[in-house]
Amino acid sequence: MKSRLLAIAMMLVLAAALTGCATTREMEKVQAEQKLLDAKVEQALQDAQAAKAAADAAKLQADDATARAENAEKAALERERIAAEKAQRADAAFQQSMRK
Amino acid sequence: MRMRRIVDPSLFANWLHFIALGISILALTGCAATKSAWLSPVLPEQEIERNRFAVVKGVDVIGRLAVIRVEKGDTLPDMARHFSVGINAISAANPGVDVWVPEDGERITLPLSFILPDAPRTGIVVNLATMRLFHFKEEGGSLTVSTYPVGVGTKERPTPTGQMHVARKASRPTWHVPASIAEDHRKKGDPLPAKVPPGPDNPLGEYALYLSKSSYLIHGTNKPASIGLKATNGCLRLYPENIGMLYQDTPVNTPVVIVNQPYLIGQRDGVLYLEAHTPPEGSDSSELKKINAKLKTIENKSARALDWKKVRIVQAEAQGIPVPILELRQGAEKKASKTIELKHPVTLYGRPEIPELKLDAWYVLAGDVRDEIDAQRLAAIINHQGPPIPAQVLSKSSKNTGYRVIAGPFGDVNEANDAVKRLKMDLDIDATVIEPVRKISRSSRY
Numbered sequence: 001m002k003s004r005l006l007a008i009a010m011m012l013v014l015a016a017a018l019t020g021c022a023t024t025r026e027m028e029k030v031q032a033e034q035k036l037l038d039a040k041v042e043q044a045l046q047d048a049q050a051a052k053a054a055a056d057a058a059k060l061q062a063d064d065a066t067a068r069a070e071n072a073e074k075a076a077l078e079r080e081r082i083a084a085e086k087a088q089r090a091d092a093a094f095q096q097s098m099r100k
Numbered sequence: 101m102r103m104r105r106i107v108d109p110s111l112f113a114n115w116l117h118f119i120a121l122g123i124s125i126l127a128l129t130g131c132a133a134t135k136s137a138w139l140s141p142v143l144p145e146q147e148i149e150r151n152r153f154a155v156v157k158g159v160d161v162i163g164r165l166a167v168i169r170v171e172k173g174d175t176l177p178d179m180a181r182h183f184s185v186g187i188n189a190i191s192a193a194n195p196g197v198d199v200w201v202p203e204d205g206e207r208i209t210l211p212l213s214f215i216l217p218d219a220p221r222t223g224i225v226v227n228l229a230t231m232r233l234f235h236f237k238e239e240g241g242s243l244t245v246s247t248y249p250v251g252v253g254t255k256e257r258p259t260p261t262g263q264m265h266v267a268r269k270a271s272r273p274t275w276h277v278p279a280s281i282a283e284d285h286r287k288k289g290d291p292l293p294a295k296v297p298p299g300p301d302n303p304l305g306e307y308a309l310y311l312s313k314s315s316y317l318i319h320g321t322n323k324p325a326s327i328g329l330k331a332t333n334g335c336l337r338l339y340p341e342n343i344g345m346l347y348q349d350t351p352v353n354t355p356v357v358i359v360n361q362p363y364l365i366g367q368r369d370g371v372l373y374l375e376a377h378t379p380p381e382g383s384d385s386s387e388l389k390k391i392n393a394k395l396k397t398i399e400n401k402s403a404r405a406l407d408w409k410k411v412r413i414v415q416a417e418a419q420g421i422p423v424p425i426l427e428l429r430q431g432a433e434k435k436a437s438k439t440i441e442l443k444h445p446v447t448l449y450g451r452p453e454i455p456e457l458k459l460d461a462w463y464v465l466a467g468d469v470r471d472e473i474d475a476q477r478l479a480a481i482i483n484h485q486g487p488p489i490p491a492q493v494l495s496k497s498s499k500n501t502g503y504r505v506i507a508g509p510f511g512d513v514n515e516a517n518d519a520v521k522r523l524k525m526d527l528d529i530d531a532t533v534i535e536p537v538r539k540i541s542r543s544s545r546y
Binding site: 083086087090091093094095096097098099100 | 198199200251254281303323325326329331332333471473474477478481484485486526527528
């Protein structure tokens, strides 16, 4: 009877141990997986940050280019306006000079 | 039994040969036509009628529109004079084109088609709004019209409308300076004598037709670039070459009618045209209402629908050229006169000549500007003064950052000073006399 109980207990312990081992292994596996995942997340975060930084830089560049283009357009329009004004003034002076 | 051949091979071969030959001929013709098209495109025309046209009963539109390409150094006033149109007309027909420095290669419309004014087709008819004179003459049973651009009165001293006639005419007329004009000149610091004899300083030019309305003349000019401008004291000015023709063709007592019609409608070959000009300053919309009422009547009579949107665009753009707006006869618009491409003449008539630079001559510095276009414009304006003052742009040197406009050459300091005075009075330019680079001694003159 005793020996039977002992055997059962040993089997139970063994089973528990084995289970424990399994649990630990699982835990370790989970932890390892988690680590890997963490690393992936970290990588992804870094990638996202880098992408954002690149996007921000590109936007800044684009904004800068847009601003430069707008300024250039304004400057061109201003030059056109001045040229048209000069031409008008010249024409007005010419028309005046054509009077008797 | 021997089977008869259904097809005789020799006959078949002959047909094949004929077909092959036919195809070859067609192919070669096609090549020739294509080659011909590549080598001989439609050539621009050399000439176009500018002044004299037959007038057919029931036809209100004369002349043809043309286009021509600008060449380096052209100005719109020079092109206008060559083709006998006014500066107003060529500018209106080419909105946005720089009058003095048009772009090389730019296509310019020459407004050489006109709708006759709504007035009796007899004697001289002047339309102030279009700045154009029409002289109708019966010749051998048919009616002709000679037409010329004119300069008209300013806003302050407008040319009067109404009926009058040619009271007398004179060649090489003396200008008796009216008191009001003498006063204006005195105020400017440019006192005029009581009479100006014939010559380059006489604003009447070589010929004058004196009208029955006192003090009003049709005359020539010493300022050809003013034709098409509101620059006179009420008289009508013509290019020197046009007043000569009009003077020869116009007997005393010829009736003269002066109208002011900015909107004209007329028909030719089954098409109704509308010609719109900028209405006179300060005028109300009565002329517009009148013409629209006429158009409505025509629309009702013809039982065809007018494109009123197009009509409004033509009126707003006021380009001064006849625009087809209604087909009065089916298919008429397709057969209507098309705009022709004109070849650029070798020289433009009346274009001011720029003398070569002379180291022993006096010059006047008229301007020192940063922009080359501004310099070219200034030089062109000075060149087109009446009497002309030759002017040119000096190439940029390493020493100066701008473009210099110099007037001259002048024979002596007095001539140079006269030019300085004229530039100040007429163009408000502060010019500087430049001494000759090299003085030629008396002994070396020839």
